[in-house]
């Protein structure tokens with residue numbers, strides 16, 4: 001199963017990515033979590049030790065040069081657009097609590113997207129992870145879907161857009177949906193997060209009438225406190241963990257993907 005997670009800044013994409021990864025592992029799947037947000041913090045949320053010491057792929061200059069023929073930041077007339085990447089998940093993923101993690105990192109963008117060596121390597125790597133790996137792949141993205149393409153849209157079993165009760169995150173959900181349509185990505189679902197009461201749930205359902213909702217995660221101050229105390233979020237909130245398990249079940253029942261169980 002391949003799951004991509006997007007949504008407005010701060011809505012809870014990384015929380016969902018990390019807790020879903022944990023639940024899939026709990027149910028016996030092998031999971032590779034990909035941090036594709038330039039402000040990467042999935043490692044910290046998953047409790048990896050010393051997350052600040054992890055070098056993102058986009059900063060591995062020697063590797064990028066070896067695979068694409070050009071160094072990042074270099075004005076290179078030619079570089080390989082389809083570099084070899086199939087060995088990278090084994091070499092450069094980290095493992096903690098049975099979850100494999102790859103941190104993609106930031107790309108310095110020009111005005112019209114990035115035709116740069118590090119962009120080519122990341123794109124090829126994400127495409128490979130989505131098309132050729134057997135694991136459950138969980139992709140933590142930013143408020144867009146630029147890591148996805150027409151070529152990978154079909155393999156995404158679910159694009160989950162996280163929303164919180166508020167108009168801006170709903171507007172972002174519509175914008176992401178329209179980007180997804182551009183690449184023919186159809187399997188979109190919503191997860192509501194930070195819900196405090198029934199009327200917030202009704203607000204989301206009525207604001208997004210044509211969408212499938214996979215679940216509603218309650219707001220829990222315990223998560224905020226765990227964050228402040230730099231403690232792992234994973235065991236912070238029983239109500240949230242319970243809802244993530246429901247979302248996991250909803251994902252299984254709405255996607256027919258054959259996934260490899262350990």
Ligand SMILES: Nc1ncnc2c1ncn2[C@@H]1O[C@H](COP(=O)(O)OP(=O)(O)OP(=O)(O)O)[C@@H](O)[C@H]1O
Pocket residue numbers: 007008009010011012013014015016037039193194195217218219220221223224227240
């Ligand atoms: N259900 C919740 N209850 C309370 N706090 C929450 C909840 N979900 C997320 N948070 C808090 O909100 C903040 C943002 O969450 P998170 O980092 O998961 O969002 P994000 O969408 O990944 O943000 P970014 O766009 O910065 O990557 C974090 O401090 C997190 O602890």
Ligand SMILES: [Mg+2]
Pocket residue numbers: 013014015037041140
């Ligand atoms: Mg995040």
